[in-house]
Amino acid sequence: MPSSKSRLSQQPYPELQLTPPPTGPVIKFRPIIISGPSGVGKGTLIQMLHEKHPGMVTKTVSHTTRQPRQGEIEGENYFFISKAKFRSLISKNAFVEYTYFSGNYYGTSKKTVKDQTAKGMIVVLEIDIEGVKQMRKATDIDASYVFIKPPSFEELETRLRNRSTETEESIEQRLQQAKQELEQADTPGLYDMVLVNEDIAVSYGKLENFIWRLSADMMLKRGINHGTGRITGD
Numbered sequence: 193m194p195s196s197k198s199r200l201s202q203q204p205y206p207e208l209q210l211t212p213p214p215t216g217p218v219i220k221f222r223p224i225i226i227s228g229p230s231g232v233g234k235g236t237l238i239q240m241l242h243e244k245h246p247g248m249v250t251k252t253v254s255h256t257t258r259q260p261r262q263g264e265i266e267g268e269n270y271f272f273i274s275k276a277k278f279r280s281l282i283s284k285n286a287f288v289e290y291t292y293f294s295g296n297y298y299g300t301s302k303k304t305v306k307d308q309t310a311k312g313m314i315v316v317l318e319i320d321i322e323g324v325k326q327m328r329k330a331t332d333i334d335a336s337y338v339f340i341k342p343p344s345f346e347e348l349e350t351r352l353r354n355r356s357t358e359t360e361e362s363i364e365q366r367l368q369q370a371k372q373e374l375e376q377a378d379t380p381g382l383y384d385m386v387l388v389n390e391d392i393a394v395s396y397g398k399l400e401n402f403i404w405r406l407s408a409d410m411m412l413k414r415g416i417n418h419g420t421g422r423i424t425g426d
């Protein structure tokens with residue numbers, strides 16, 4: 193696969209300068225939630241967004257109860273907290289979504305999403321389908337949801353194998369999980385866009401276009417001047 197930078201040629205809204213306004217109220221963009229089966233290319237697409245729009249597109253740091261691995265940094269890879277603290281945060285409804293996986297909790301705190309949004313950043317989060325269902329039920333984070341599909345199940349398997357990061361057992365588990373996720377992806381009201389990731393450059397263009405269109409709609413609704421990115425009324 194060519195490097196992500198060489199593929200980033202198309203800017204669908206060249207006139208739209210997505211930089212936070214230097215003064216005045218900060219524009220709050222809707223968080224973008226990306227889901228899809230393991231190996232479909234979510235991480236690749238999100239990395240491309242970060243590389244092309246550093247300082248504008250951001251991810252949040254998750255909380256976990258698992259032990260830090262060698263080299264992992266508190267506040268950079270995860271916020272490492274105890275199970276008691278995690279459970280206390282659950283009871284306070286502090287997570288956008290959370291999951292219990294392999295003996296540990298993992299979750300995205302509402303505060304981290306809201307803090308980044310308040311700074312005028314577009315938060316892009318990778319969240320699985322169960323997390324999306326949790327988020328759709330909650331009302332305090334107004335996000336947009338994208339599901340990434342593989343062109344075929346065989347291609348998904350090829351990508352997972354070629355990535356060479358998984359054991360055979362893990363590949364089988366992921367493919368099993370993928371079947372269930374793909375069956376649910378078209379459930380009405382779950383995702384705002386379903387994107388088939390065939391050619392990575394085309395997929396990236398469609399994803400960027402979707403995000404810009406949302407942002408442009410939001411700016412227009414709020415009377416924002418595209419030239420400066422400043423809010424002219426609300």
Ligand SMILES: Nc1ncnc2c1ncn2[C@@H]1O[C@H](COP(=O)(O)OP(=O)(O)OP(=O)(O)O)[C@@H](O)[C@H]1O
Nearest residue numbers: 229230231232233234235236351355389390391392
């Ligand atoms: N459109 C594409 N065509 C071919 N290969 C791709 C495409 N998109 C991604 N890949 C490759 O497929 C593999 C899986 O991609 P990636 O790691 O981004 O998947 P993921 O959805 O983030 O998986 P996980 O959920 O397991 O983290 C990587 O080796 C990546 O380079």
